[in-house]
Amino acid sequence: MINTETLTHREVRAVIGLAEMRGMQLDVLGQFLDMGRTQTYDLAARLLDAGMIHPLIEVEPGPKWVVPKPAAVTWALGWRATDWRPSPMWASHYRAVAQTRVALDATASHAWMSERIMRHETAAPGAYAYDGRLMRPDWKCAAVKVDTSRYLKPEDFSHRLRLVTDQAHRDQCIEVLYVCGGYLRPDAAVALARQVLPYGPDLDFSVVDLQALIAKNQAPKSSGGAVVHSLRHRATGGAH
Incomplete structure (x- = not known):
């Protein structure tokens, strides 16, 4: 179950952007939000605690992926989407x-x-x-x-x-x-x-x-x- 009541404006931007793009790697998400590495990790941790994203996904060497859960995508975009995961x-x-x-x-x-x-x-x-x-x-x-x-x-x-x-x-x-x-x-x-x-x-x-x-x-x-x-x-x- 997701909890959207305590999301900050930047966290809302993150969830919407992630839903639109299906997911982003941590470094690209940081650039998307104009945030540093530590801030981006902290934001991802808060989204995970809120039930908005899956645990960080490692596909191949490099930054891990931040991928929203289907319920978060529905909340962000207004329609149901498949539970997408990045493939090699x-x-x-x-x-x-x-x-x-x-x-x-x-x-x-x-x-x-x-x-x-x-x-x-x-x-x-x-x-x-x-x-x-x-x-x-x-x-x-x-x-x-x-x-x-x-x-x-x-x-x-x-x-x-x-x-x-x-x-x-x-x-x-x-x-x-x-x-x-x-x-x-x-x-x-x-x-x-x-x-x-x-x-x-x-x-x-x-x-x-x-x-x-x-x-x-x-x-x-x-x-x-x-x-x-x-x-x-x-x-x-x-x-x-």
Whole structure:
């Protein structure tokens, strides 16, 4: 049984974020909440005492996972969800998606719609075509796809890209942000995308390296930005 009566504002934020993302590792949760390591461990201990999370889960070497119980997910999101646990096959992907959300400064629920919520709202079978919908400051949205594939054939990338762009159109996104966190590098992704979209996309298509995105978020704001490769000029005749 869960006890929500004594939760602080930050603990509520943690439970909602964990429910949206299915779970997060302790270090990423700390970044999500802008907390130090000791504070994050203390918060997890309080959530465990309140019956909101499972005991910390170790999947592979590295920080343990904080995973909300189904009752906590129902409390946070308003609908029943499966009792999800991170698996060795998917743990690195879910970590990268959570890191991407933090690096994009989209920790607020109004700034990011997670794959879990999009899949629930559309009743889509299987995984959603992309990993998160980013709401920009101008209230226009971008479809964010985080690629953590260990190996990706050109034809597989082409198929994936078509699925992502088609879904982004249906969701009325104005941009696709493709985050490279695995085998495929940004320059290769851009070259392949130009073959798939030979006349230029009718929505922004940008590619960024995950580690560069994280480094940009963690560096002083005056130190410059991550290198983002865009195809938009092919559609409009100029950068914008």
